[in-house]
Amino acid sequence: MSHTVLICDDAIFMRTMLSDILQQAGFDVVGEAETGAQAVNKYRDLRPDLVTMDIVMPDMGGIDAVREITRDDPTAKVLMCSAMGQQALVVEAIQAGAKDFVVKPFQPSRVLEAVQRVLG
């Protein structure tokens, strides 16, 4: 049975790209969210095995979303997606509960490696 993934990014462009990478690798993308608030709600409903989370989103950023998700479910596995030059934000995300990070532009191999690390 394949792992389920929730993809959170406010750009449909990025969501599509990530979704393609993950689906081709055999993951089951069960949901997408455009804002941190949506991410928190969808996590609660879907309980995916993995979440990819963009840091910069309107209506609750990725970091707050990770914090809330992890507070509700300490076993949550969140992979942060960050653009270059956002180290302090990534660190904050990790402290808020993110398990790993990838940097845009994505290389599919790196994304999948990070996903493997997160899923354990």
Add this chain to the structure above:
Amino acid sequence: MDSARYRELFLTEARDHLVSINQSLIALEQSPPSTVRGGESVNELFRAVHTVKGMSAVMGYDSVAALSHAMESLLARVRAGEQPLEPAHLGLLFDAADALESAIETSSVQADAGPASALDVTSLVDRLQGRSGSASSATPLSTLPTVRRRPPPGSGGVVVSVSLEPGTILPGARAQLVVARARTLGAVLGASPDEVALLADDFDGQLALRVATEADDATIARTIQGAGSVATVAIARDPDRSDACENAPDAASDPSSTRLADLPPGADRSLLADASERFEAAWGNEVLKAPLQRYVRIDLRRLDHLMSLVGELMIVRGSLAQRASAHADPMLDDVVTEASRLVGALQDGVLGARMVPVWQVFDRFPRVVRDAARTLGKDVEFVVEGREIELDRSLLEQVADPLVHLLRNAVDHGIEPPAARVASGKPPTGRLTLSASRERSAVVIRVADDGRGVDRDRVLRTAQAQGVVDAEREALDDDEILRVISRAGFSTADRVTDLSGRGVGIDAVLSRIRALGGTVELRTGPGTGTSFSLRLPVTLAVIPALMARVGDEAYALPLTHVTETLQLTRGLVRTVRGRDVIVIRGEVLPLLHLRDVVGCARGDAATSHVVLLRVADRTAGLVVDQLLGREEIVVKPFDAVRGAATCFNGATIQGDGSAALILEVSSLL
């Protein structure tokens, strides 16, 4: 990677973000970052630029990525309060936004813009960075690590020395993950360098942790490796406490080591208080921009396809009704009626799906007006009303260019320079209003300025000189002025301004609006201002029409322009100055023959009918052979053959499958 598909997605999103960027920049001109509104604008601006950066990096559009990255760095510092946003910075950001727009448009056409534009971007990038200090922090590790950290102070536990791979991206963040992984093994008693130093630019990818754990070496190594990008893990266990105390360097003399005992994961924020507070301040004050609504993003082509299908369905419905009526079967009639009702409802639904609020196009305009005002030295307050009014999507797109022209025209010719306004007792700031409103089955979009008004005398004299208006006339009313100035080639401007062109504009506006089935109205007063009102059908695709026959062909007359129909009797027709007219209730109206219009020989039918058509204030009668009844017709665009009559702006397929041309009434009258 399917480039074509991603390219379209990229373009759509990037363009949306550019609108947002321009809006935020304009807002920042009025409200500095220290205000609530200004602060929100900086955040929105940052987010939009950040997203464009991410997407363009993925697509490999390097100049777009570099430019947005430089803008982002500047904005990050402004947002963190490290740097004020001076007018010079704002001007630079406006320039950068324009460059970003060209870079986006050209990059998506070719695989990144060529060397020439890359140069332009570089100079902008330099200027942006010049204003924002150093370039991005957290450069990846470049060389093989050679220095080993001293072990962290304190005692007990296992000393785990980790070096990250060369070329690790965001090494500080990766090291953070190492620490997090170490915590799963046991309490982290100390770390060197400490968590703040990890984020510094000179972090070399070496760190040492003191972890209280019972796990064996292999488990420790494997757990640490799980953080990713880890090159080596070395484990040392203190032989005994006394040695460790003697050999450990003095904590006070090593500023980069932490004195803190372990912190459980949740309490880390205190270590990075500065950074956390800054970001809390930045993100915590975000205000919801619009209420959460359920929107779905659809590929426009799917919608167009649905529209087409509905259009065909409506034509089929017509055929069905025709055939059913020939059968005189009441059961069949019931079913057909029900089907017709459902098709009608489906049509309404699909048409509704194509409706978009006008702000989707109107939001581009503040930037247009601002730039025009700056270039021309005018002071303009731009007001937009009725942003939520909805219009068919393609209608709205088509009306964008005419509106830009009218807006620029108003700034150029309508609104006077501040000094001139003050001299005539007006406030120095001119007011330009763009409004949208609903009137029954039409949407009215109005561009109104409070400027000098059209120079009626000048228009009259120029028109007389061109032979367009009788020499005896002394004045023209508003409708006549519009007709005159919209003639191709008419212009009273004695200098060509870059923006409005030489008399090319208004006639293009009129023909575009007419082609969409709409009308234009001008109202102007000396010294009080000018307004152009564009009246458009709410939807383009289906209109009620009166079908009429001439010869063997059927034609469609849009019902909005039909006021009356009569049977034509000889007594009604007169001739005045060689032209046919019709007298209705004492009023004399020009009479046209549709046969003449379409090039048919005039028949001598025993009876024919007159359709009274009205556009704005002009009414005329149109003689047709036979009236075929009222119908809802699906408008299909068509490209007229060169040289063909220009009085048709569309076609429709009738119930029997034959085509009927749709008359563009305003061109007749």
